[in-house]
Amino acid sequence: MATLARNAPSLLEALAAVVGADQLLTDETERRFHGSDVFNAREVPVAVARPGTVAELQAVVRACAAAGAPITVRGGGASYTDGYLHSRPGGVTIDTSRLKAIHINAHDAVVTVEAGVTWAELYEALKAQGLRTPFWGPFSGLAATIGGSMSQNSISHGSGVSAESLLNIDVITGTGEMLSTGSAGSHNGAAFFRQFGPDLAGLFTGDCGALGVKARITLKLARRREAFDAASFSFASFAAMHEAMRLIAIEGVDDENFGLDAALQQGQIGRNDSVGAKAEIAMSVMKTASSLGSGMKSLARMAVAGDRALKAASYAVHYIAEGLNDADARAKIALIRKLAAPHGEEIANTVPTIVRGMPFAPLTNLLGPKGERWVPMHTLLPHSVAPAFHRAITAYWADNAESMATHGIYNGAMFMAVGASAFVYEPALYWPDARSLYLDRMVPADHLASVPAYPASAAARAEVERLKAGVIALMHDHGGAHLQIGKVYPLLDGRNPAAVALLRGIKAALDPAGILNPGALGL
Structure with a gap:
């Protein structure tokens, strides 16, 4: 490391020669910001390089390789698993936000993008030609990049996991x-x-940048479907909700699904109370409606229904189904309704209608509904294991209820079926604590002004760290898989030795000096 420190001035000179002095950030505040994520901060990089072309990106990697400087790559910055944070001092963060080229080949039904293109940018570019990718972005798509999603794996809008497109x-x-x-x-x-x-x-999907730096990505294209229908259901118990989701998943008729427990429903609704938010929602609903009449009907139903039923639900699940035409979309929702009916009660489809109109929401959910700090965790489980995991984590919260109450910590959860076989269980923790530099810059200023600020609480933070570690251990005990593994989830623990040896061998072949995101994937 002493050698790296001596080489730092020449490395910075080499990087400035590649990207230009104005695109090499060495200011301490900028370096600290780029060295933090939703939840954590680790080693501060010595510089942040912002290449504007793929050739510059390659030259930056070569300069870092020559100096032996660790590299991490930051896309939209929505990670909560230390994905782009440095585990070693003396590192360089590559910011891909200037890599924005999009080449649409409608004839061959492919689109090639540079790594810094966001899902929202691609969505709008393809929308103009009546196209989209099969998977078309996470909820954080205003910030999340396609390069980042390939490195971390993403779910939310469209079919399957991002890598499948x-x-x-x-x-x-x-x-x-x-x-x-x-x-x-x-x-x-x-x-x-x-x-x-x-x-x-496939080697480079879900690798968290440990095996290579993404430069260009080519994705499948499909015809965009404007016709859709939506439905929402409330359930009295997790067991009822999960069984309905399992049965619907096997049919494969929905394009999007997500469930929320009572805590997250209250938070989601609470953020949409302002006149400005409701006006934006109304405009978005009208834009995505198949006609003026259908848009007005959707708004009327939303106004009449309000959010009373949703707030009263212990669990709620929301579905969107696209179709070749309105009748096709309605038929799919009719099947979903039939499968859900024995287990729950249909409620107003306000939430999925809003999501259809505003698929990429501003990053207000990086904070809790009252400005609290927030950190999610997640695991993917087979349906046969999900009920046991729910019982285990419910018992875990009960065992820790006293300490959580002492520190003002509470929990919520989100759920999703991915394909027919995987069930996503995403618990989250909220607690009163000071905002970080990251949050002050990533959360919209008008939202920050509308929620309370809290003093720093080292004790609450330490308790959240302990609770988080316990939840991840529970996930591991139940054989859970993970997306965006980063430096948090235990990929190698208990893994088949032959698979671990193969992964380490691939890492050594592609990154012999070990400069690509050291610590990611446990490597």
Whole structure:
């Protein structure tokens, strides 16, 4: 590390020569901001490089490789698992926010983007041509980038996990070489087919940047469907909600689903009480309606229903189904309604109608409904294990209720079915504590002004750390899988030794000096 410190001035000079002095951030506040995420802050990078082209991106990696400087890559910055935070001093953070090229090939039904394009930007570019990707972004898509989602794996809007929409990827290795996967890897090939030989593209999905730096990503395209219908249901128990979600998932008729417990429902509703928020929601609902009449009907139903039933529900699940036409979409929702009816009660479809109109919401949910700090956790479980995990985590909250009350900590949970086989259980913790530099910059200023601020509470933070570790251990005990593993979830613990050896061998081949996001994936 002493060698790296001596080389730091020459490294900074080399990086400035690549990206320009104005795109190399060395100010302490900027470095601290880029060295923090939703929940945590670790080693402060020595610099933040902001390449504007793929050639500059590759040159930045080569300069860091020559100096032995650790690299992390920051996309939209919505990580809560230390995904782009440095575990070693002397590192360089690559900010991809200037890598914005989008090339739409409607004839071949593919789109190629640079790593810094956000899901919201791609969504709007494709919408103009009546197209979209099968998976089209997480809820945080105003900030979340496509490069980041490939590294972390994302779910929310559209079908499956983000990686399932991937065709080919251009990746820069730890030695600065450019690697192209699938059909794009041939000297005269085009990026249109992923399974040309072993699935090399798959290596770089969910790798948290530990195996390579994403440069360009090619995704599948599909025709955009304007016709949709939506439905919401309340359930008296987790068991009833989960069984309905399991049965609906097997049918494969929904395009989006998500469930909320009572705590998250209260928070979500609380954020939409202002006149400005309601006006924005109304405009968005009208924009996504198939006609003026249907839009007005949706707003009328929302106004009549209000949010009373949702606030009273112990659990609520929301569905959106697209169709070739209105009748097709209604038929899909009719099947969902039939499967949910024996287990719960239908309520006003206000929430999914809003989500359809505003799929990418401002990042107000980085704080709790009253300005509290927030950290989510998540696990993916087989349906057969989800009930046991729910019982275990419910008992865990009960065992820790006294200490949580002492520190003003409370919990909520979100749920989602991913495909027919996986159930996402995402608990979250909220607690009163001072906001970080990250939150002051990422959360919209008008929202910050509308919620309380709290003094720093080291004791509450320490208790949250303890509770979080306990929840992750419970997830591990139940065989849970994870997206955005980062440096938090235990990928290698208890893993098949042959699989661990293979992963370490791949890491050594692609990143022999170990400069790519050290510590990610446990490597």
